[in-house]
Amino acid sequence: MLTALNEKNELVSLFQFNSRDQLTKIHANSSFICSSCKAPVILKIGRIKIPHFAHHAKKNCSSASEGETDNHLNGKKSLYSWLHSLGLNPELEKVYEEIGRRADIGVKSGNLEYAIEYQCSAIAPYIKSERTKDYRSLNIIPFWILSYETLQLSESRIVKLTEFHQQFLRYSEALKQYFLLLYSSEMTTFMIIYLIAPLSKYSFIVRLERLPQECVPFPHIPVKFSSLDAELFSSYLIHREKWIINRYKYNVGIKDQFLRMLYEGKETILLNPPWNGLPMRSNLNFTTYACEWQTYLYLYMKKGGIMTEKKLIIYMEKLIKQGVIALRRNQADTSCRFVAESVNEWLEMMEACHIVIKIGDQYSLNPDHIVFKIDCVENRNKVVEHFMNNYMHKIIELYNAR
Numbered sequence: 397m398l399t400a401l402n403e404k405n406e407l408v409s410l411f412q413f414n415s416r417d418q419l420t421k422i423h424a425n426s427s428f429i430c431s432s433c434k435a436p437v438i439l440k441i442g443r444i445k446i447p448h449f450a451h452h453a454k455k456n457c458s459s460a461s462e463g464e465t466d467n468h469l470n471g472k473k474s475l476y477s478w479l480h481s482l483g484l485n486p487e488l489e490k491v492y493e494e495i496g497r498r499a500d501i502g503v504k505s506g507n508l509e510y511a512i513e514y515q516c517s518a519i520a521p522y523i524k525s526e527r528t529k530d531y532r533s534l535n536i537i538p539f540w541i542l543s544y545e546t547l548q549l550s551e552s553r554i555v556k557l558t559e560f561h562q563q564f565l566r567y568s569e570a571l572k573q574y575f576l577l578l579y580s581s582e583m584t585t586f587m588i589i590y591l592i593a594p595l596s597k598y599s600f601i602v603r604l605e606r607l608p609q610e611c612v613p614f615p616h617i618p619v620k621f622s623s624l625d626a627e628l629f630s631s632y633l634i635h636r637e638k639w640i641i642n643r644y645k646y647n648v649g650i651k652d653q654f655l656r657m658l659y660e661g662k663e664t665i666l667l668n669p670p671w672n673g674l675p676m677r678s679n680l681n682f683t684t685y686a687c688e689w690q691t692y693l694y695l696y697m698k699k700g701g702i703m704t705e706k707k708l709i710i711y712m713e714k715l716i717k718q719g720v721i722a723l724r725r726n727q728a729d730t731s732c733r734f735v736a737e738s739v740n741e742w743l744e745m746m747e748a749c750h751i752v753i754k755i756g757d758q759y760s761l762n763p764d765h766i767v768f769k770i771d772c773v774e775n776r777n778k779v780v781e782h783f784m785n786n787y788m789h790k791i792i793e794l795y796n797a798r
């Protein structure tokens with residue numbers, strides 16, 4: 397903690413002190429209690445960690461976060477300075493007695509009050525949702541900022557986001573895109589990670605944007621429209637190919653639902669046409685890989701002939717209910733919308749690539765698509781290349797227009 401109450405019941409913030417001498421002096425002359433549970437706390441002025449207050453023993457203080465890292469302490473400090481520089485009146489470690497919570501920072505902007513939580517360590521989803529619920533009960537908006545230091549960036553364009561990270565994903569309704577807001581206390585910089593395409597349940601092709609904190613307003617973080625381009629498209633294709641090869645190599649035969657459905661549809665994984673598994677915005681709606689869910693729609697149409705959009709939506713909902721396709725955001729109230737949006741985008745994409753033809757409100761596979769039919773594995777790369785050369789620009793254009 398960076399704040400505590402002194403014997404006069406005044407809130408002391410370690411911010412006020414610039415030198416070690418000052419700190420040593422108050423350490424010798426004052427005693428402090430926790431502003432939340434009122435238990436005595438000690439001022440620790442060590443050589444390694446930044447100065448902070450800590451409870452004497454492992455206290456049962458609901459708002460204490462013992463073992464706070466330097467990253468967390470520094471982050472609170474620099475986020476506080478950031479809000480202050482914007483002309484706001486932030487309160488460090490603000491205590492909300494009614495709910496027994498202490499936010500890293502409490503701040504009002506206009507008529508709204510925010511509880512800023514700088515999250516540096518993994519927390520379980522139920523803890524996050526309990527905290528969120530408590531704040532909401534006081535009409536306070538929880539504003540979660542994830543520490544950049546919690547991320548592991550393997551390649552610059554590919555990021556692994558665990559369940560923990562994914563709880564903090566935000567969705568911009570206006571731009572129809574997922575993003576993650578991060579902050580680095582070391583660089584005093586905000587980062588926005590825009591999710592372009594999922595490669596698996598946990599890894600994503602992303603775009604990373606750095607925003608020095610002095611350029612960032614509060615509470616409206618400047619989210620930009622983030623687009624797909626030829627470079628990201630190529631990375632996407634490389635991973636799609638890897639996925640196919642792995643699925644082929646490590647296949648478990650008919651126990652694998654996807655391979656079985658391909659087989660029943662007279663396709664095999666290596667001969668699966670290149671338009672199954674294109675980069676689409678809807679891919680982010682599912683944890684099931686794009687190649688899989690798109691193939692299911694394709695096979696269904698191949699088998700069923702002429703059909704309406706509605707029929708495809710019903711089919712997809714059935715697959716979700718059966719657990720064949722998994723939604724990323726498992727919310728019953730919004731899942732219908734996600735499914736309809738996904739089917740709609742898929743039809744639009746297939747039509748643009750001349751795979752599907754539309755007559756009135758009916759769709760069917762274009763019988764002429766046979767020109768792209770992969771008849772043997774040797775032929776495969778040629779067909780994929782031919783298809784991508786012809787349609788890459790169209791695919792990118794449609795992705796960005798959504």
Ligand SMILES: [Zn+2]
Nearest residue numbers: 430433457460
């Ligand atoms: Zn306490």
